Amino acid sequence: MESVAVVGPVKIGLAGQPNTGKSTLFNRLTGARQHVGNWPGKTVEQKSGIFHFNHKKYSLVDLPGTYSLTANSAEELIARDFIISDKVDMIITMVDTSQLERSMYLLSEMVGMNVPVIAVLNMIDIAKEQGKLINIEKLQEKLGIPIVPMVAAKGEGVENLLGKIKTIEENQKILHTxxxxxxxxxxxxxxxxxxxxxxxxxxxxxxxxxxxxxxxxxxxxxxxxxxxxxxxxxxxxxxxxxxxxxxxxxxxxxxxxxxxxxxxxxxxxxxKEGYALKRIGFDKLSTHRIFGKPIAILMMLAGFIASMAIAMPFMIGIGSILPLICLNLRNILLNKTGSYWIASLVTEAVIPSVSMALLMGIFIAGVVFVFGFMEDIGYMARVAYVFDATMSKIGLHGKSIMPFVTSFGCNMAGITGSRVIDSWKQRLLTITTSMVVPCASMWGVIGLVGSLFFGVNAIWVIVALLICSIFHVIFTSWIFRTKFIKEEEGTGLIMELPPYHKPNWKGIFLHVWSKMKDVMKKAFVVIVGVSVTIWALSYTSDGNIENSPIYAIGKTVEPVAALLGLDWRLFIALIVSIMSKEGALGVLSMLFGVGTGISSFSGIMISGAVEFDQSALSTVMLESISKASALAFMFAYYFNIPCMAAIVSVNAETHSLKWTIKIVSYYMVSALFIGGIVYRIGTIIF
Missing domain, CATH: 1.10.287 (Helix Hairpins)
Known part of the structure; x- marks a missing residue:
């Protein structure tokens, strides 16, 4: 056994396979003193935090969950490089006691390294329920390192671990070889x-x-x-x-x-002799080859509804008082400053965008809480199991089905839900491809434009959109995993399922707070910035859009837009609708001269405060837009970026401006390309 003296603050790496309770212990030790960012040069999320013990400060780094130090993926490479580097003074390795043989494989790869290791035998209570008994003293003697039995979800064994950290710091022990x-x-x-x-x-x-x-x-x-x-x-x-x-x-x-x-x-x-682990009835159904999939979809839909239920009271409350706040504030500003544009800026851009960022954070909190709960109790591993064969056909992970299903309600929920996927490559692929899924907000525009131009045949347009969606998902998955994402090779899914266990409520709430805080920081900057920009480009004191900068921009790009089958009004509506899909009708009403009651597009996109006569809008659009152009607009609108909230969510989940720009650019270009092709087809048909 070797001894090494530690100089300066102790930096501890927390390693472990997925589902061993690593994040639970990390949250227990660091609490709210956490920092989330990216590993240098990587898009893989890095979580670090601090904790104090015996009047000393310790730095804890939560390494990506990995089954092995054999570096095939970005997560494995990061974990292994950190462990073998001179940046770490000590390693805590989490071991799932209920699956000891499999879970010790990662520990076996640390044998012989010149870094002290503490092995935490987590879920010792579940192992006992399974009839497994572990002689801790004998195991510690055989390994030659400190062993800490623990139930991290209840905090049992944490004090023992802190004592071991202190002891090993003073007289570090290297694992016997x-x-x-x-x-x-x-x-x-x-x-x-x-x-x-x-x-x-x-x-x-x-x-x-x-x-x-x-x-x-x-x-x-x-x-x-x-x-x-x-x-x-x-x-x-x-x-x-x-x-x-x-x-x-x-x-x-x-x-x-x-x-x-x-x-x-x-x-x-x-x-125990004669003991056999019995699977409960629900677990048998949840992993059944026939019933497992519909059960998983129902559970995810129920989870989405539950997350909406959490956020809905706040959304209704803010939505109901926002118009009153804006109206009163508008009157106060007009009386105090006499400036119409200041009142418009504050009440149509700043206040609504701040409320939108706040609502986004609340909604994200609901999604993270519900699906974090499902992940924490072990259910999401069952989802991955039953859907892996299906999703792998297009290069995706079994857990990717959850973001796809929830994206039908809201793409923001789907993007946020991708964090249950351990692999960075699979998470990024899922984020990218799930944005193809049409959210509920866009159907109002699709339905109105479709029925207006195509009548009962609009149903065939919708069928064509859905069929194109399938091909779009397949192509997007292929192009990103083969051309853009080269940091790791694909890895197979390990199918050994973790046992069900009680949720760690403290860990879940800490995770929710951390995520909500992270998203809202980005949301305030991006949404307010974009909203003010759109306001500045579209503001007119007299309500005539032809007097705004955006009109000049639209007329300038009209020759290019015409190649895609769009006049300048449809093109501007397409671009501005990135702010909010449901606000596209209000923008169209302003562009076609039938909307009143608001002086900028930002107010329309966020609050929907514009007033317009739908029949008047229908009349003017039928008079000035061809069926081929309407079809091109529908396809380009359908496949464009879902909304600004989705963009913020992408940035929050990838922690990468580079990848956010890549994804946004891909969808904008592909939407215009698809729209252009559909326009050419439309000119032949109509």
Whole structure:
């Protein structure tokens, strides 16, 4: 056993496989003292926080959930690079005691590293319910590291963990390697020792020469590159020759680790004789090959309704008092300043956009709470299981079905719901493709324009839109996963399901608060900024749109818009409708000269305060718009960006302005492209 002195503040990495309670422990230790951002150079979310114990401050980094340190995905690469770097002083590894054999695999990959490890045996209560008994003292003796039994959801074992952290800080313990090293020797023979002799005695960074040798024999690409940079050319030639001879090294190394786990648990883990884990009736139905899918869809719809129910009282309350606030404030401003444009700016742009950002945050809180609850109790893993075969046909994860279903109600809910997906690549693909799903808000515009120009045949236009949606999803998934997202290779879904367990309410509420705070910060900046911009471009003191800057812009781009089958009014309505889909009719009424009661588009898009005669709008549109142009507008409107709230949600979930711009640009360009093609088809048909 080695001892290492820690200098300065202790930085702790929290590692674990998905569904081992890692986030629960992180929330327990850090509370509200958390920071969410991105790992440097990556779009994968980074959560870090601080906690105090015995008058000392500790930094805790929540590493991405990963089944292995073999870096195939962005999450695995980040977790492994952080653990082997010199940025970490200590690792806490979460182990699911109810599934000890599988859950210890990640721990087995840390054997031999020059970094102290604490193993937390979480869900010890569930293991007992399953008839499993663990001899903690014997396990600790075999591993040679501190072992902490824990029920993180109840806070049991946390004080014990803090004591272990303090002890290990003063006299750090490195994980024993003797047993696993002997197994490696038996399998890889003299080649393992040949590699050890070449490598530096002290290892490289946080990696011992034993650990590095094993990773070389399984041809770990990142470790190979690190070693290549730290040895001479002659030494590298010998190492490279040994690696090439071990084609089946990865399989042999995995078998070594499983053999080590079996030897460690021998005499440590006992199961009650005759005990069999019984699956409850609901669990049987939820994973049934026929009934599982409709049950999952019903559960997700129920979850969406529940999240709406949470947000609805606030939405109704704010929606009812907002017009009164704006009216009274407008009168006060007019009396005090005598300036019509100031009153318009404040009451049509600033106040409504602030209320929209607030409502968005409340709605997000409801979605995160409901679906966070479903994830916390273990149900979302069942959803992934029953839908994985279906969703994998278009390159998506089984959990992607949840954002797709909830997007029919609101794309913002679907985008936010994607956070239940562990893989960054799959989360990004799901966010991108779920935006194709038509939300409830757009059907009013589609229905009015469709029935106006096509009568009873509008149903066939809607059928065509839905069919095109399917092809759009398939194409979008393909183009993003093959051309744009190259940071990781696809990985299969591990189908071993976690047990159901009680939710950790404190962790869920902390997560809701953290997410709501993060989204609202972005929402206030983006929505208010865009709203004020649209107000400035569309404001007219006399209500005549031809006196506004946006009219000049529209007339300038009209030759380009005409190529797509749109006149300047339809083109401007299409672009401005990104602010809010349901506000498109109000914008069209202003553009076609039949809307009154408001002086800018921003007020229409947010509050819908414009007054217009629908029959008058229908008459003027029929007189000036062809059926082919109307069809092009419907398709371009349908496939365009859902709304500004969706854009903010994309930015909040990806933590990347670059990817947000890519996704927004893709949908705007593809919507115009589809609209242009439909227009050409329409000119032939009509």
């Amino acid at each position: 003797d047993v696993l090293f002997k197994i490696y020797e038996d399998v890889f023979k003299e080649e393992l020792n040949d590699l050890i002799k070449i490598l530096p005695d002290e290892g490289i960074g946080n990696c011992s020469s034993n650990w590095i040798s094993a990773r070389l024999l399984e041809n770990d690409r990142q470790i190979v590159e690190i070693v290549k940079e730290n040895v001479t050319k002659e030494q590298w030639e010998v190492i490279h020759h040994i690696i090439k001879r071990n084609i089946d090294g990865p399989l042999k190394a995995a078998n070594c680790r499983y053999a080590w786990i079996e030897s460690v648990l021998d005499g440590v883990l006992t199961k």
